[in-house]
Amino acid sequence: MYESLVEITGLEIFAAFVSAAMPVAFLVPFVIIAVYLERKVSAHMQDRLGPMRVGYHGLLQTIADFFKLIQKEDIVAEGIDKKFFNFAPFLVFAGSYAVYAALPFSSKYIGSETDLGIFYIIAISGLVVAGILMAGWTSNNKYSLYGAMRSAAQIISYEIPTALVILSIIMWTGTMSLATMSEMQTAYFWNWNILGGPEWGITKFVLIPFLLVAFIILYVSTLAEVNRTPFDMPEAESELVAGYHTEYSGMKFAMFFLAEYGNMFAVSAIVSVIFFGGYQSPFGYLGNTLGIEWLVPFEQVFWFAAKGIFFVFVQMWLRWTLPRVRVDQLMTICWKYLIPYSFVNLLVIGIITLL
């Protein structure tokens, strides 16, 4: 995308700006739809109706809420460290938005074609922790501080199983670039990594159970990393008011919201790229069968978004199914269960790859 834009216009700044701004065009509508979906899913799972008044079945509710948030007064309480308080939401959002740079939306569009894609994502999402800590600490509010501390502890612990699972997948596929990883899983769904990858042979079938375990571990730990229920202790409403963003209002609060939903999609996309073929269609492309070449990238974007949104839906589904875990249970799940399993998994997948 970046290269072709440079070729067409000859302006590197313009090209960089456009390709950097592309995910926003995806992210903002996604967040609006996802918030609506979240409300509707939660409502229907509890046999309620959810928003019904604004537009047909409340379709415009999130847009109305968005305008409401814009109009709100931007409150900065006394005793707050203003500089960092104002900076934190931007840092959080930047951290979650930077992840999109390495996500392959289609074979034609990826923000940055770095070879270190997946490690870049793990590293840059650490920025979110800094932002959350900053928000919690500068708010000068004990609930915020608790939330921020819990969040930091949680994200850092859960980064270990995430990294271990990703490491085993990297060992097996031999690439760190998400674009290459998606390309390898091309054509049909039996080539997806969760079903043993594109190579036919005995290893494909031996690997499937271990990949399944890897998938579950990755999904659970990314769930914890984006602070979603059942791991939503940083913003546990019933205990901590709203956690680290208690003191925020108006647009800054909206930034946190945007970052949270952005993160949800980002981790879902990573899971889908690693295990479910990323932007690859499960049944081949309509564009190829009809002979319309330019349709293929759009189909890929569609499949990428569809898989991402499916996993976001599963996150919501889990949220309305499970109660919140306690802090000690949270740590138990991570250190006593996920990490040993992912180590064993890493070993087994490593040995199978070697053989």
Place this chain on the structure above:
Amino acid sequence: MRQYLKNTWEGIWTIIIGMKITFKHLFVPSVTIQYPDQKVPLPERVRNRLYVNMDDCIGCDQCARACPVNCIDIETVKSTPGENLGQTSNGKKKALWVTKFDIDIAKCCYCQLCVFPCPTDCIYMTDVYEFSEFKRNELIYNFSTMQPGEVEEKKDNFEKFQAEKEAQKAAAAKAKAEAAAKAKAEKEKDEKSKNNNSKSSSNDVS
């Protein structure tokens, strides 16, 4: 070790069961009632806003006395004999002008105690329950059908009538007194003449 594996399995399995349940509920029709558009049918004997049918009220004040929170305020004026107030639907003759019948619904506790003593069944509960107001004063309901001018008129009428009655009474009393005095005088006269007639020195028997 076995316990450990069992824990893991149980964790995953229970989550799957839970997810199955929530997924089923995703397709269960919801129980929400879209309130202002759609209302729950009320039970038969609901107690909501009071209503007084003033055509039937005889102003007996029994409801006001029954009310535990004194939220009914009734003032009446007696009618004069010439006036015809009509009858209630169950055939009682009305004798009082109900000049004021205020119910302070803000105070009312919807106990329905005022309903039972009413001899003409004209105060009763309706099924209206949406009557919030912005000012508390607006919750004082005036049921009296009489205009202020009319009230004055009736009061004046009654006073005039009273005054007339007083006057009549006074006149009657005066007449009586006069009559009595006359009678006495006459009697005295009689006695005097008798005494004179009998020529006794003793005086005054009256």
